[in-house]
Amino acid sequence: MHLPAILPWGAHDGFSKQMLLVILSVVIIATFFMLAARKQQLVPGKLQFAGEMAYGFVRNSIAKDIIGGRDFMKYVPLLFTLFFFILVNNIYGAIPLIQLPSFSHVGGAYVLAAIVYITWIAIGVKKNGLRYFKLATVPSGVPVYILPIVIPIEIISNFLVRPVTHSLRLFATMLAGHLIVMIAGSGIEFLVMQENVLLKGTSVLVLAGAIAMYMLEALIMALQAYVFTLLTAIYIEGALHADSH
Amino acid sequence: MNQLIISAATEGAAAVNPLVPNPWEMGVVLAGFAVLFFIVVKFVVPMFEKTFAERAEAIEGGIAKAEKAQAEASAALEEYKQQLTDARAEANRIREEARAEGAQILAELKEKAAAESARITAQAHVQIESERQAAVVSLRSEVGTLATTLAGRIVGESLSDDERAARVVDRFLADLENQNAGVAK
Numbered sequence: 001m002h003l004p005a006i007l008p009w010g011a012h013d014g015f016s017k018q019m020l021l022v023i024l025s026v027v028i029i030a031t032f033f034m035l036a037a038r039k040q041q042l043v044p045g046k047l048q049f050a051g052e053m054a055y056g057f058v059r060n061s062i063a064k065d066i067i068g069g070r071d072f073m074k075y076v077p078l079l080f081t082l083f084f085f086i087l088v089n090n091i092y093g094a095i096p097l098i099q100l101p102s103f104s105h106v107g108g109a110y111v112l113a114a115i116v117y118i119t120w121i122a123i124g125v126k127k128n129g130l131r132y133f134k135l136a137t138v139p140s141g142v143p144v145y146i147l148p149i150v151i152p153i154e155i156i157s158n159f160l161v162r163p164v165t166h167s168l169r170l171f172a173t174m175l176a177g178h179l180i181v182m183i184a185g186s187g188i189e190f191l192v193m194q195e196n197v198l199l200k201g202t203s204v205l206v207l208a209g210a211i212a213m214y215m216l217e218a219l220i221m222a223l224q225a226y227v228f229t230l231l232t233a234i235y236i237e238g239a240l241h242a243d244s245h
Numbered sequence: 246m247n248q249l250i251i252s253a254a255t256e257g258a259a260a261v262n263p264l265v266p267n268p269w270e271m272g273v274v275l276a277g278f279a280v281l282f283f284i285v286v287k288f289v290v291p292m293f294e295k296t297f298a299e300r301a302e303a304i305e306g307g308i309a310k311a312e313k314a315q316a317e318a319s320a321a322l323e324e325y326k327q328q329l330t331d332a333r334a335e336a337n338r339i340r341e342e343a344r345a346e347g348a349q350i351l352a353e354l355k356e357k358a359a360a361e362s363a364r365i366t367a368q369a370h371v372q373i374e375s376e377r378q379a380a381v382v383s384l385r386s387e388v389g390t391l392a393t394t395l396a397g398r399i400v401g402e403s404l405s406d407d408e409r410a411a412r413v414v415d416r417f418l419a420d421l422e423n424q425n426a427g428v429a430k
Contacts, residue, residue, distance in 0.1 A: 019273040026277040030284045037292035042300050055293045073294075077286045085281055107266030108274035115278065168264075175263060 018105050021098065025088040033084075058083050058229065066233035067240065075236050078119065082112065083229040086170065090221035093178055094214065101174040101221065106167070109174075113167030116232045121159075124239030135242040166231060173224050177217035184210030391421070 036051020044052055058080045063072040086103065093101030103109045124132040137154040138147065184206055191203035395417050399410065 016267075016270070018270055022270075022273050022277045026281045029281055030289075033289040034284070037289050037296070040292060040296045040299070042296075042303050044296075048296075052293060052296070055289070059293075077282065077290045080290065081278065081282045081285045085278055102274070105267065105270050106264055107268070107271035110266050111271050111274045112278065115275075 017100060018102050018108075021092050021100060022089060022102050022108065025085060025092070025102065029084045029088055054084070055080065062226075062229055062233050066230065067237045071240060075233070079229050079233055082116070082232055083225055086112070086228050087222060087225035090174060090225055091218075093174065093181070093221055094218040099178075099181070101178055103170050104174040104178040106171045106175075109167040109171035112170070112228070113163045116166065116235060117163040120232075120235040120239040123236055124242055127240055128242055132239070132242055136238075162235070166228070170224050170228050173220055177213075177220055180213050181210065181217060184213060 033051055033055070036047050037055075039045065039048050041048060059076050062083070063076045063079050066072075067075055089102035089108070091101075092098045093104070103112075121132075124136060128135055136158055137151050139150060139154065142150055187206050188203045188210065191206060192200055194200050395414075398413055398417055
């Protein structure tokens with residue numbers, strides 16, 4: 001799964017294209033938003049307007065709508081960073097020549113899911129104390145004789161499965177999309193090189209399918225960034241209001 | 246060639262499990278995320294929030310200003326309406342006063358005219374009365390004189406003859422008329 005490294009050239013372990021792209025994404029996002037936010041004009045220019053739209057989307061459509069109340073502003077930076085970090089790294093997969101969504105390598109997805117996991121547990125504990133673990137695993141209003149079944153399910157689903165699905169959802173969609181596009185590319189190349197003219201012709205069908213898949217993948221890249229951030233907001237909201245769930 | 250691809254694929258799959266992360270990549274993502282998060286917390290969010298707050302304030306300030314202006318305008322309108330009503334009331338009052346005054350003047354004039362006419366009538370009455378008195382006085386004296394004269398004439402002539410008496414009376418009256426005519430002349 002790992003491309004040969006850039007530094008040292010061709011080595012199995014080392015500074016890879018994926019790492020370069022991750023660092024590049026940080027530079028791109030930071031530069032764009034610093035430039036967009038810097039002017040602070042009441043009537044925004046095009047760049048500032050685009051930046052405000054992007055920021056306002058995360059701030060209002062994700063943080064405010066999900067977390068709500070007066071608490072949401074505290075979590076806007078985390079959600080904002082997550083969304084654009086994932087978005088840019090995903091979109092790499094749709095850019096010709098780059099064509100490598102960073103999270104098709106599972107490590108990055110693990111890291112982000114872990115950050116979120118630690119964050120929402122910390123929020124829950126800070127808000128409710130150690131009672132939080134009881135609140136998160138013992139649903140209110142459930143008959144006592146069902147609790148032996150419900151509590152293990154809640155523990156598994158909230159504390160074990162949640163970070164795994166959170167990270168693997170992102171990783172798997174990116175890897176699958178990446179693989180489909182790569183396989184389609186290889187398939188086209190393979191079919192075009194066949195001797196039989198009819199067989200050669202079928203490469204057009206694969207090309208059409210590949211373009212459709214490419215569009216779908218582009219959609220999924222944006223969608224997964226949204227889903228990851230949305231789930232983060234939902235987890236944080238759940239931790240904040242554990243006593244009312 | 247097909248076999249080459251298949252063998253390469255199986256070899257790759259055996260070598261790398263896609264679920265096993267590369268720790269260096271994890272480190273880079275963690276570091277990159279941390280740097281980006283720091284920049285966002287420190288600069289991007291505060292700058293955007295400041296702009297939003299300023300804009301909200303500007304818009305709300307504008308609304309407040311507009312509301313104030315509207316309130317002022319409606320207050321001024323109210324005042325003008327009030328003034329207009331006052332002016333109308335004033336005009337009505339003045340008109341009423343003028344009408345009342347006019348009526349009063351007319352009544353006074355009528356009264357004065359009536360008094361004047363009464364005065365003139367009374368004066369005429371007095372004058373007529375005095376003239377009448379004067380006439381009565383002069384008549385009384387003249388009638389006495391005339392009666393005395395006539396009686397003397399009648400007595401001077403013979404009273405037995407009716408014809409003669411009639412002639413005496415006729416002569417007396419003719420004399421009286423001549424006398425009167427002479428007086429008139």
